[in-house]
Amino acid sequence: MSTDPFHVRSCALIVRMEGLPSAINLRELRDRVERCSPSCLYHHFVERLLRPTFDDPEFTNDFAAWACRALGDTVLAERLGVLDPFSADSIEALRGQVSEILEERLAEADHIPSVDPGKAFYFTRASMAVFDSGMRINEPSEILGALQRMTRASIYFHFVEGRFRRKEEGDDFSAWLRSNGELGEKLAASVSAVDVAFFSLRSLKNELVQRSQRILEHEAERSR
Amino acid sequence: MARNIASYRRVVGEESISQLHRLASQLQGRTVVHVNSTRYGGGVAEILEWLISLMNDLGLQAYWEVMEGTPPFFQATKKIHNGLQGFRVDFTASDIQAYDAAAEENASRLRDKLSGADFVFIHDPQPAALLGSCPGRRGKWIWRCHIDASRPYRPVWRWLEPIVSKYDASVFSMPQFARALPHPQFVIAPSIDPLSDKNRSLPESEVEGVIRRFHLDPGRPILTQISRFDRFKDPVGVIQAFRMLRVNPRPQLALAGGGAADDPEGAAVLEEVRARAEDDPDVHILDLPPDSHRTINALQRASHVIIQKSTREGFGLTVTEGMWKSKPVIGGDAGGIRLQVHDFHTGFLVNSPEGAALRIRYLLQHPRLCTRMGASAHAFVRDNFLLTRHVREYLTLMLSLERGVTDRVDLP
Incomplete structure (x- = not known):
């Protein structure tokens, strides 16, 4: 069993422009997806959750949201929406998947779909500061209070x-919990089953709290 | 009013405040100077009032300086402001002369302070030329553009572009507002102060007092647009929408605002709005002094629906304020309103007086939906548009600029 406490880190993000022109039609989107930086793709798929934005888990990435809301192409939105950045081998592999879908949709179209003025796709990325929050979790039973x-x-x-960082190993909480005894294993199994694609950060936090609470209550009941 | 970061704990939680202290610990003692063009009136002045206090409370040395100018300077900057928003303006050589003269006069007053600062934030185009008058500057200079400059009137942008290109970075409120410039361009959405007079909770008696003071009928729905009397806010379009309403009981419309100190057009627009209201007893045009924060707060809280029918908009802080008071917002499909108003979740985006009238009718017919949308709007503002998020992004921006703009900075 691990004796090292879990060091809770935090981060602060500021969005910056990628430096590419915005895309006002599907062809421009395809061209710029091929040219944009890996950080830009990562931002539109993963970091987007940290941006000040309306939490809308209907769309799992910015490209799918734009395809639906700005382009009015629900087929394209569905195809893009199902992409999973966490299971992609790399950002470049993810880029290949996005490009293929856009290429395919362009081939299906008899004209180049465009958006209304003011609804272009803007390519952004972020600068992030990562730091120690000062919070420590010493044993699995403390995770509920820490999450709250x-x-x-x-x-x-x-x-x-x-x-995203650990791939098969799962998230940081699960990785630590697994090395912390039977209770840790149970908590890890529960929280690692959460599909992050369908939660805003606030609802994700609530989900993790509820799952941890259920396991801890169950264990407390068992030990009585 | 001096602000204390600790007082926001009960609104955003202990950990969010601790996060700010940890970021600020890396910037202790840095001097930060903000410059804008007015001390009172308008969203920028309101932001700076609390931002300076909180930065100081977090251990930075923050200062707020205001451009001083003559009427020709403010007429010129109003043209620049309108030109950046896309209006065709008669921007003349004498406007440029008035602008340059004010820049030089203010630079002679502020040069030492600006040149020695670690960070200088220049808000909007009015003080932008100060950079050119501070050749010995040692810190990072950031142009903070609060305006939707996405489709500027070309002659104005052609003149301004070389001035702002010399900055180390620029900040826009939305990606849509950003212009291509040869330096990093960041995006920081504005925010509101939940403890300010304009946004804090008020006793019910105070809200009722304001209803009485303006002869509003508490038994009938109140629709409110709070904004400066400015054509881009389309107060006339709001009156047109109101006139299309055929609902019972008849609602009341409050158009409340004032002219900011740097807005010479305000009086003319106010007269036009009064003429369009045609003495309708249910249209209340309230020309409020710039310090009427509690009155505005009470009016928003007394309202059933908040309207912000702008045709061009920077961010639209009055939308944020209305949402913080748990009200659904009917907003013009423009600028930052799009970032805040989401159909059937926090309000409705509209593109015409007809659209506004339709959505007002809809909301008045569905009071429970109004309540639900209001709750969703409040939660959305709490998570995204309170000043603590804003301060965090300013700190992150300064850390990023100080350490070279990269994707990630790992702090010790």
Whole structure:
């Protein structure tokens, strides 16, 4: 069993422009997706959760949201929406998937679909500062209280970005919990089953709190 | 009013405040100077009032300076402001002369302070030329553009572009507002102060007092647009929408605002709005002094629906304020209103007086939906548009600029 406490980190993000012109039609979107930086793609798929934006889990990435809301192309929105950045081998592999879908849709269209003025796609990325929040989790039973107090930025860093960073190993919480005994294993199994694609950060936090609470209550009941 | 960061704990939580202290610990003692063109009136002045206090409270040395100018300077800057928003303006050589003269006069007053600062934030185009008058500057200079400059009137942009290109970075309120410039361009949405007179909770008696003071009928729905009397806010379009309403009980419309100190057009627009109201007893045109924050707060709280039918908009802080008071907002499909108003969730976006009238009717018919949308609007503002998020992004921006603009900065 691990004796190292979990160091809760936090992060702060500021959005910056990618430096590419905005896209006002599908062809421009395809061209710029091929040219934009990996950080830009990562931002539109993953970091978007940290931006000041309306939480709308209907769309799992900015390209799908734009296809539906600005272009009015629900077929394209569905195809883009199902892409999973966490299971992609790399950002370049993800770029290949997006490009293929856009190419396919262009081939199906008899004209180039365009958007109304003011509804272009803007390519952005972010600068992020990562720092120690000062919070520590010493044993699995403390995770509930920690999750309740944690900022959404910490949830993002450990659960969302952690999952992208660790791939098969899962998020940071699960990785730590698994090395902390039977209770840790049970908590890890529960929280790692959450599909981050369908939650805003606030609802993700609530989900993690509820799952941890259920496991801890169940264990407390069992030990009585 | 001096602000204390600790007082926001009960609104945003202990950890969010702790996050600010940890970021600010890396910037202790840095001097930060903000410059804008007015101390009172308008969203920028309101933001600076609390931003300076909180930055100081977090251990930075923050200062707020205001451009001083003659009427020709403010007439010129109003043209620049309108030109950046896309209006064709008669921007003449004498306007440029008045602008340059004010820049030089203010620079001679502020040069030492600006040149020695670690960070200088220049808000909007009015003080932009100060950079050119501070050749010995040692810190990072950031042009903070609060205006929707996405489709500027070309002659004005052609003149301004070389001035703002010399900055180390620029900040826009939305990606849509950003112009291509040869330096990093950041995006920071504005925010509101939940503890300010304009946004804090008020006793019911105070809200009722304001209803009485303006002869509003508490038994009938109140629709309110709070904004400066400015053509881009389309107060005339709001009156047109109101006249299309055939509902019972007849609602009341409050158009409340004032002219900011740097807005010489305000009086003319106010007269036009009064003429369009045609002495309708249910249209209340309230020309309020710039310090009427509690009155505005009470009016928003007394309202059933908040309207912000702008045709061009920077961010639209009055929308944020209305949402913070748990009200659905009918907003013009423009600028930052799009970022805040989401159909059937926090309000409705509209593109015409007819659209506004339709959505007002809809909301008045569905009071429970109004309540639900109001709750959703409040939660949305709490998570995204309170000043603590804004301060966090300013701190992150300064850290990013100080350490070279990269994707990630790992702080010790």
